[in-house]
Amino acid sequence: MADNVDEDSPDRIKAGDYVVLKRGDIFKAVQIQPKKKAMFEKQWFLPDTAVGQLYGSTFDVAPGGILQPRKPKDTEDANEAGTDNRHILDDGKSQKLTRDDIEILKGQGLKDQEIIQQLVDNSSTFRDKTKYAQDKYIKKKKKKYENTVTILRPSCRILAMMYHGREPGKICHMRYDMLAQMLTLANIHAGSKVLVFETCAGLVLGSVMERMGGYGSVIQMFPGGGPVRAGVESFGFPAHFHDTLHEFPICHVNALLAGTLDTACKDPPAGRGQCPYFMFFFYFQAQERKVKLEEKRKKLASAAALLEGRNADGLVIASRFHPCPVLLGLIQFLSPSRPFVVYSQYKEPLIECFTKLKERGGTVNLRLTDTWLRRYQVLPNRTHPLLLMSGAGGFILSGTTVAVDDSKPANSQRAEEPAAKRQKVDGR
Amino acid sequence: MSFVEYSDLIQDGDVAIVYLGPESMMPVKVKQGAQTQTRYGVIRHSSDLIGRRYGSKVTCSKGGWVYVLHMTPELWTVNLPHRTQILYTTDIATITMMLELKPGAVVCESGTGSGSLSHAILRSIAPSGHLHTVEFHQQRAEKAEEEFKEHRVDRLVTVRNQDVCKDGFGVTGVADAVFLDIPSPWEAVRHAKAAMKRQGGRVCSFSPCIEQVQKTCEALVDQGFEELSTLEVLLRVHDVRTVYLPLPDFGPDETAPQTSVALKTTTLPREMPGHTGYLTFATKPRT
Numbered sequence: 001m002a003d004n005v006d007e008d009s010p011d012r013i014k015a016g017d018y019v020v021l022k023r024g025d026i027f028k029a030v031q032i033q034p035k036k037k038a039m040f041e042k043q044w045f046l047p048d049t050a051v052g053q054l055y056g057s058t059f060d061v062a063p064g065g066i067l068q069p070r071k072p073k074d075t076e077d078a079n080e081a082g083t084d085n086r087h088i089l090d091d092g093k094s095q096k097l098t099r100d101d102i103e104i105l106k107g108q109g110l111k112d113q114e115i116i117q118q119l120v121d122n123s124s125t126f127r128d129k130t131k132y133a134q135d136k137y138i139k140k141k142k143k144k145y146e147n148t149v150t151i152l153r154p155s156c157r158i159l160a161m162m163y164h165g166r167e168p169g170k171i172c173h174m175r176y177d178m179l180a181q182m183l184t185l186a187n188i189h190a191g192s193k194v195l196v197f198e199t200c201a202g203l204v205l206g207s208v209m210e211r212m213g214g215y216g217s218v219i220q221m222f223p224g225g226g227p228v229r230a231g232v233e234s235f236g237f238p239a240h241f242h243d244t245l246h247e248f249p250i251c252h253v254n255a256l257l258a259g260t261l262d263t264a265c266k267d268p269p270a271g272r273g274q275c276p277y278f279m280f281f282f283y284f285q286a287q288e289r290k291v292k293l294e295e296k297r298k299k300l301a302s303a304a305a306l307l308e309g310r311n312a313d314g315l316v317i318a319s320r321f322h323p324c325p326v327l328l329g330l331i332q333f334l335s336p337s338r339p340f341v342v343y344s345q346y347k348e349p350l351i352e353c354f355t356k357l358k359e360r361g362g363t364v365n366l367r368l369t370d371t372w373l374r375r376y377q378v379l380p381n382r383t384h385p386l387l388l389m390s391g392a393g394g395f396i397l398s399g400t401t402v403a404v405d406d407s408k409p410a411n412s413q414r415a416e417e418p419a420a421k422r423q424k425v426d427g428r
Numbered sequence: 429m430s431f432v433e434y435s436d437l438i439q440d441g442d443v444a445i446v447y448l449g450p451e452s453m454m455p456v457k458v459k460q461g462a463q464t465q466t467r468y469g470v471i472r473h474s475s476d477l478i479g480r481r482y483g484s485k486v487t488c489s490k491g492g493w494v495y496v497l498h499m500t501p502e503l504w505t506v507n508l509p510h511r512t513q514i515l516y517t518t519d520i521a522t523i524t525m526m527l528e529l530k531p532g533a534v535v536c537e538s539g540t541g542s543g544s545l546s547h548a549i550l551r552s553i554a555p556s557g558h559l560h561t562v563e564f565h566q567q568r569a570e571k572a573e574e575e576f577k578e579h580r581v582d583r584l585v586t587v588r589n590q591d592v593c594k595d596g597f598g599v600t601g602v603a604d605a606v607f608l609d610i611p612s613p614w615e616a617v618r619h620a621k622a623a624m625k626r627q628g629g630r631v632c633s634f635s636p637c638i639e640q641v642q643k644t645c646e647a648l649v650d651q652g653f654e655e656l657s658t659l660e661v662l663l664r665v666h667d668v669r670t671v672y673l674p675l676p677d678f679g680p681d682e683t684a685p686q687t688s689v690a691l692k693t694t695t696l697p698r699e700m701p702g703h704t705g706y707l708t709f710a711t712k713p714r715t
């Protein structure tokens with residue numbers, strides 16, 4: 001039954017799309033460009049040969065790097081099996097095919113399922129293995145000889161898992177469940193005005209934007225010469241989402257807070273000197289420079305206008321910078337009764353944030369937390385946890401702003417509860 | 429006020445949170461002429477609340493003070509009246525991300541229970557999505573419907589009082605995501621599949637017992653779901669405190685000035701919550 005092409009058109013892969021390649025638990029984000037090769041799991045292929053196919057499809061990598069849609073897998077044969085391994089000798093001699101034999105088979109163009117079947121047929125001990133051991137054997141061979149790639153639409157979930165698996169250093173070792181906690185604790189939702197300060201390649205920023213759905217506004221506070229947003233591109237947002245994204249260089253935060261930021265000024269003010277934001281444009285041609293500077297000035301003015309009301313609805317911080325000064329600086333832009341979330345790879349800087357916020361006043365419900373994530377293998381009679389992921393996930397400090405009290409001395413805040421009191425959280 | 433949109437000033441009809449101290453909050457329905465008793469005294473809604481800015485400090489009749497906070501689904505979760513055991517923010521956050529919830533998503537949920545997850549879903553899918561929630565207990569279904577109306581989110585949600593295992597979600601081919609928190613989720617898997625869009629979507633089942641998880645995974649595989657993943661998420665709360673560690677006295681020593689060292693550190697509670705339930709996620713492929 002042929003699909004009505006027009007109806008399915010939004011679900012078809014198009015040239016220029018940002019997609020995520022997947023094989024098992026390995027992901028990679030690429031952009032589909034004509035004739036551009038992608039390297040994934042030690043294989044080269046041409047993603048643009050998948051243009052026109054549906055998202056979510058799995059492809060075989062044919063010779064030449066051409067992707068061919070894969071037929072749905074056949075049901076597995078019921079193999080004869082043994083009861084336990086008491087007579088199986090692990091002498092490395094049970095597989096009759098040599099490496100060369102396998103290479104020849106590959107050269108003949110045998111599909112991975114066929115190669116695996118050959119390996120099974122040529123194994124003297126396969127028949128004696130238990131059914132579970134046979135499944136495990138086949139799974140292992142599939143992982144080794146698999147020649148497929150699935151093409152997915154990007155999403156926060158997939159990209160967060162990808163970054164954590166491939167390049168955790170780029171995202172301050174933030175585990176994906178920690179990102180999930182941050183997005184919820186900061187109450188990210190459509191229509192609000194959210195401040196984001198991150199050095200996570202744009203993953204956090206993109207995730208915030210995904211949860212806002214193109215409504216409201218996101219202001220990226222950035223250090224240095226310009227905002228880093230590679231991760232945002234990978235989300236493949238529609239063009240109008242970018243209208244809600246603003247940026248503001250942190251080197252102007254103090255001026256903005258003091259009310260002395262002049263967004264009408266075209267040249268770097270005297271004495272500003274080392275602000276990298278303006279230094280960046282020093283080498284441009286005079287004409288280009290003027291146009292670019294004017295563009296930047298407009299963006300700065302629009303971001304400043306959004307910030308100076310000090311009525312932002314949420315603040316998300318996730319960076320390699322010491323979180324304390326970042327938080328104390330940016331929290332001033334929030335309305336009262338709004339959430340803020342700070343992520344740090346390390347606990348100690350967040351302890352400092354906690355202490356300083358308590359001294360300063362103006363926040364309630366401060367909590368320093370981290371999460372443990374445990375995955376499970378669920379199979380009949382073989383259900384058990386997989387490796388425990390912990391330690392490399394980071395920590396979160398969350399809280400809610402309230403009106404800052406100028407009249408009362410800071411230390412007359414209500415004391416923290418003593419240790420014995422059980423937290424009313426996840427109580428079961 | 430709305431559960432899905434911020435406002436600055438407290439208004440008649442809002443549901444707000446009165447913050448009395450750490451781990452001490454209560455929900456309050458703001459109403460002209462009404463009063464709320466607290467241990468710090470009386471709060472008079474008309475003079476103390478209505479028209480004030482959210483986040484303000486409010487002085488009560490006995491002279492003590494409280495803060496009034498804008499409602500969020502997270503605050504609602506820890507303050508709502510329990511009619512059933514509820515899901516807490518840690519699991520809710522994981523579910524939200526793994527089901528890829530975002531504005532415009534159409535979600536099916538069963539059982540509604542006390543509405544903890546429901547409010548969080550509504551926040552994430554507003555203003556253009558919709559939640560179809562099914563609850564087999566009549567009074568709970570009615571109470572949920574009442575609350576959604578009171579919380580001004582009723583346009584985004586449809587409550588159905590029926591048994592999801594027999595009658596499904598009441599819609600077909602529309603959902604981007606389905607969530608199951610029921611005693612026998614394997615019986616609802618085929619209904620989940622039917623409710624989901626042809627193009628595919630995400631499903632999640634929450635179960636306290638591993639046997640339930642096993643049966644559900646079997647049903648998911650039978651119905652053609654892919655990318656099965658079962659996990660659990662546990663929250664650790666670190667209490668920040670200053671501890672004093674005494675230094676040993678090895679005898680007279682000019683270079684040792686102190687008798688103890690103050691250390692700012694964190695401690696974990698004596699008893700940590702160890703299990704809420706297993707979360708099983710899967711993807712429905714295109715059919």
